[in-house]
Amino acid sequence: MKSLIYTFILSASLILASCGPNLSKQNKELRDQVIAVHDEVMPKMGQLKALEKEAQQKAEELLLQDSTQTEQVQALQGLAVELDQAYEGMFVWMRQYETEDGERTPEEVKVYLEDQMVKVTQVNEQIKGALSKADSLLKNQ
Template structure:
């Protein structure tokens, strides 16, 4: 049996380039995950600021009530403050668990991991945007 080197050579390079393509896809996916993080990370300070303002407004409203039923408004303000805090915490929980090194993982495992991280960071983004929209509405005329 005679082994032909050309088909083996072609097979070797086909495998080499398919692995390189998977790696490039994973690099691009990781960049997308980081881009979502970078898009909403600057809003973290705003979340804390809004949380404080919502709590202050709820406290003031509760103290000024003088028999007027403002319980529902106070609860809404406090719930919005909690959603700001939860969104803030969500970002830091995600950041702590995010792994940027993939030692011992195959390209397929890396892709799966990064796809999962994309879902998680998109949820963080959604939570942040939702909390900011709700707080903006309540602080600027919603109550």
């Protein structure tokens, strides 16, 4: 009976040990993917702020020129808010993102990184969407 227990413990240990390095490699790749999604839009942060200011200025100019253009003014003001939210969204994500695994098990790290991939992808899409909207709205002004 004791040998059966020892065999079971040894087998379980070997299985876990064989999964460990592979899971660590997967976690490194997943972390690299998370950072790649971040790095794709991070250089556009200055552009977000510049477009936000441009949208605000155009809204103010339009109000001064023609106060009946409230729909266009509201669209520009809404765009400025959307650009600011996309900008802030990146920094909110960056502040909460943890680069160190700490005391987490490889399985916990994997779950954490998968969650971060969802969050950073949402930030990425929000930034791209705001930039696209700015491109079409500001070109028509």
